[in-house]
Amino acid sequence: MIKIVAAVRRKPGMTHSEFLNYIEHKHGQLARENPLGLSRYVQNHVFDSAFGADADPAYTQAFHRDSVTELFFADVSQMIRTMSDPHTQQKTGPDALNFADMSNQIAQLMDESEIRVQHPGTGAFKVMIFLKKLPDVPLERFFLTWNQAHDAVAAEQPIFGRAVRKQIHSRYLPEGDKITSYFGPDIQVSHGVSSLWFEHEADSLTFRAYQRSLFQRLAKEGVLDASGSFFVYAKEVVILDQQPNS
Template identity: 25%
Template sequence: MYKHVALLVRKDGMSHDEFVDYWQNNHTPIARDIEGVTRYQTVLPTDPENAEFDGLAELYFDNLDDLHEALGSPGSRDYDPTKEVAAEARDDVDNFLDVQERPRVIGEEIIQKDETDGDTTDLYKHSAFLVRQDGMSHEEFVDYWQNNHTPIAREIEGVVRYATVLPTDPENAEFDGIAELYFEDKDALYDALGSEGSRDYDPDRGKAKEAREDVDNFLALEKRPRFIGQETVQKDES
């Protein structure tokens, strides 16, 4: 499936609570009915004061052309959708988002591990927005990530679902990919991957330690935003 992930930043002068209220109660009913959307999920930060973003909005489409028509392509941040609900959603984001500060990713999702049967509501998720090291091509990055790192990451203690997202247009993408690791327990996530306020965590055992050591082989960590939150599936026809 193809996926549009928006990293949301609230407008100046709006509190996080005001942002969440508007997003969940005003915008979400519009967004989940955008033409072509087969699944829509929102992710709220577990620790808003330390989170790098105010939330994630993730919309899935079966067809990449439908995604581009509804939400634009990686190279068209100023698109003007013509379909009714997509246009309404685009107009509404100006009411609560700082659009200029909202990174996004369009990519194809690959499920690497799933013990949830796709029901991710109330699960805790660590989303890492990956940037490759200097001197490494995107293709070299993807090869190392998928074939060397992923077999380690999906076995991190406590992970019940692990997905990777590869950009459909790497040349225009803001990141080289997304790694999404789900846990049933927030403390297990923090223990394995650190909390919002601990970018320099140092796990001391098992696959979490092995994965942390391996990221130095292919990631530019200082350029890698991440987001820890609790997910709610707002719509699922997938």
């Protein structure tokens, strides 16, 4: 399973609630009309977030994001079939002009792997961390350093380990760049996305301790672009699910 992850912000003149209402009920309906090769479509409606590093003006390139789109496909052929179809090209795609700021979009093709947690569950409180590497850092070094930093921080913070119910690490696939140009003329990339689920919103304090330590370790290792990294708290809204046994 592969997926496209796009962090979207609303167009000028639109409120956050107007944006969320539109993408769920109008844009989402366009996807349901003709799902093609799309296995699953999730909108993550952002209700809080933090961007960049302290006292760093460069973070404004990533700020702000109102929702995160996740489009899941069984394989590359199904993705290409969907993204090149006239329904996508003439209806679903152009509809973005009705709700999205098309400048500095963040979108990338990714694969994902589930991280083992102590107490698996179905927590309703979701957090997504977007990590951007420094330009001269090789992808494999970034991925390895990220995994090592996560393991070290999780070991140091047993409260976090007890609280998290599910964790997915998604890794950037450069071969998808031609497809993700669909999201706009100026695409930015996040090289890693960590999705975490907790039972309660109160677990945000536990998450924040983990997130701060993770960012500090990655920065110390010289792999993290802090200005381009951020996290969001989101409500997961499933628009479409055609996966077997779903």
